[in-house]
Amino acid sequence: MIRSALAVALLFATPAFAQDKPDTAAEKKEAARDIPPPVVSVTRHSGTFGGVRVNYRATAGETYLKDKDGNPLAAITSYSYVKEGKTDPNRPVTFLWNGGPGSGSLWLHMGAFGPKRVVIPSDARDDGAPPYPIVDNAFSLLDVTDLVFIDPVGTGFSRALGKTDPKNYWGITKDAKSMAQFIRLWLNENDRWNAPKYIGGESYGTTRSAAVIRELEGTYTDVAVNGIILISSILDFSQAADAPGNELGYVTNLPSMAATAWYHNKVANKPATVEEFVAEAKAFAIGPYASALLKGNSLSAEERASVRPQLSRFTGVSEAFLDRADLRLSPGRFYKELLRDRGLTIGRLDTRYTGKDYDAAGEEPDNDPSFYAIDGAYTAAMNAYARSTLKYSPDVVYSSIGGTGEWDWNIGEGPRGGSGYLNVAPYIGKALRENSGLRVFVAQGYYDFATPFFGAEYSLNRTGIPNDGRISWHWYHAGHMMYVREDDLRKLSTDIRSFIRTGGTGR
Known part of the structure; x- marks a missing residue:
């Protein structure tokens, strides 16, 4: 939610992630000994999603981002849901996050696409007091794609480690680099490099998606993506400058x-x-x-x-x-x-x-x-679900939103100059021009004033963004988080499921 030179991406941290006053190699190694290994919980479940029964493995836990010497710098917490059985090479994987910046992924996770969801009133009434209903989510996308919900550094349970300054991850480009690094690590660990891939987010998460596609596809170690899912978009920040x-x-x-x-x-x-x-x-x-x-x-x-x-x-x-x-x-x-x-x-x-x-x-x-009207239910549901059902209960307070400090909004000089103009839509335009198999899904709520729908239309209707039918538009009768209204959750789930099913398996 909003309060609102191509670089070669490295598998490990770039100088942007280095400490302001680096320790010696020996000091770093010594400091790393004080950092415990990542905490990970693996559980197995079954559910019916989109009318299909799916057995799946849930992995909740930490992935360490490391420097070039292998010293841990930050812990990224993610929640992965992977279909059990022999891996289908054509089965997609979708990486999702929320916005803020400074928001955990609990909103999309527990409100829209995770295997469980919290139920709040659809008619714009407040969520009241607990207990809140946490139910099987028939609208989850697990029938068509594996799902990975990611909490950036400073959100959810994710955090900088040891002497690492968390500000090294707090900025449009810094954050995107860490997300791209995590995605590469996940693909390594899960042997999914040749799988169809989707990335997406909500609110500032759409800004993050544009910045991440730049890091994934705009480098020599190209990670091609099949689709970008933009929910409640903010790409051109001049519109939000009151x-x-x-x-x-x-x-x-x-x-x-x-x-x-x-x-x-x-x-x-x-x-x-x-x-x-x-x-x-x-x-x-x-x-x-x-x-x-x-x-x-x-x-x-x-x-x-x-x-x-x-x-x-x-x-x-x-x-x-x-x-x-x-x-x-x-x-x-x-x-x-x-x-x-x-x-x-x-x-x-x-x-x-x-x-x-x-x-x-x-x-x-x-x-x-x-x-x-909704924050109490989501925070309670995320903590209860992670700590009880997924058996992942770190000794850390879950930060729903507001967990990051001063954000670095500088994106450097754009493709045609104008470094003072904050607009990441050209990143999507470039990715579309250079990847003929890439498509974009845009979801907007009529009653969203955090990221107004006409602003999204304006941003993606500019020079340099192909007008060839690869951007699909979908509107809903709720606001920023259209899925709080169950009829819109049903429609959103159906629309994205169709988008993924027709996405193909490559360029």
């Missing part, structure tokens, strides 16, 4: 505002479906609204008077408020203003959720009701 003078975010946010206004019955002459209203909002946003914003102080009174009532209809916010805001409605103000007359605020991760603040007078909400 800063004076940046007009792009207002344009890409507007269709999400329209969907939210439609959901909460704040639309005059409301269309029958949210899809219909969103289509109208997109046309207005990229047309008259974008034109008006780009004219700035040159916008005539007549044009302003023409745009304002349309903007009011699409946002559900009064013309008077929009006039005072100079036609620029920030997300925080929208969360507070839309249902102010009802004394309610709306969620950021999922605008279907509502909450009550300390009072109704503030400019922005006290908190995000769509996050505090």
Whole structure:
């Protein structure tokens, strides 16, 4: 979730992972003796997924990332689910992570694709108090792919070891290198180098996916990938920069505002479906609204008077408020203003959720009701499942989110310059141009304001990204974590299962 020169990848850590003041080889070796061996638990299970009965091996535990001398630097915790029996060379393996940055993989693991899931209300109500139902997950993808859920350093149970500075792993490129290193190690240990491979994530996890594909396919030790799964995408961060003078975010946010206004019955002459209203909002946003914003102080009174009532209809916010805001409605103000007359605020991760603040007078909400409505259930479920069912119970506190410190957002100079412009979508474009067998799956929720759906469409509709049908789009009637709504979990599972089944077995 958001608060938001090609390099040769080495199997072991690059200088980016070295300590600021390296110890001597002898000191490193001595320090390594104090680090216990990785903790790993292997259990065996059976379940029915996608209507197919699957016997599988669950491996929960640590993989050590090491320096060139073999000294442990960090422990990456992962949860692997591999079908039992003779290995089918055509059976895919899918590597998944969440976002933050600083979030563990518990959301996709326990909410969407793991063999067990926690059940929370589908109708945007809060999860209440424990115990929470942890049930067999018929929507898991284990019938079509083996699954590996990965917690980056500083998330879940993953951590830096010994004297290693965890900041060596906290950054777009640093993090991606460690994930690519882990994937290579996993392929080694599981003899799956020639298997079809998928990578994917949610929220910042989509940023991570773009950066990881660069590390996997943009090096001389190429790891070709069949598919990238992007759930609630954030690739071009200029859209999320709520800063004076940046007009792009207002344009890409507007269709999400329209969907939210439609959901909460704040639309005059409301269309029958949210899809219909969103289509109208997109046309207005990229047309008259974008034109008006780009004219700035040159916008005539007549044009302003023409745009304002349309903007009011699409946002559900009064013309008077929009006039005072100079036609620029920030997300925080929208969360507070839309249902102010009802004394309610709306969620950021999922605008279907509502909450009550300390009072109704503030400019922005006290908190995000769509996050505090679900976090208790997921954290409890992940700990209970890992420690009891998977028999993996390290003496470490599980960090659901917020476990990383200051993040290094620098990605260096882009393929055509512009190092100050944070946009990783070109990494996906390059991978598509250089791997004809690569496809991309994009899932977006209509009521997601953390990563608005029109922003994802904008990011992947730019020069350099092939427009040849290899990017498939899917929309859902929930928010950032669309799988909290069971009908959308069912659809998401079906859509990704189809994506993997038709993925082929190579380039």
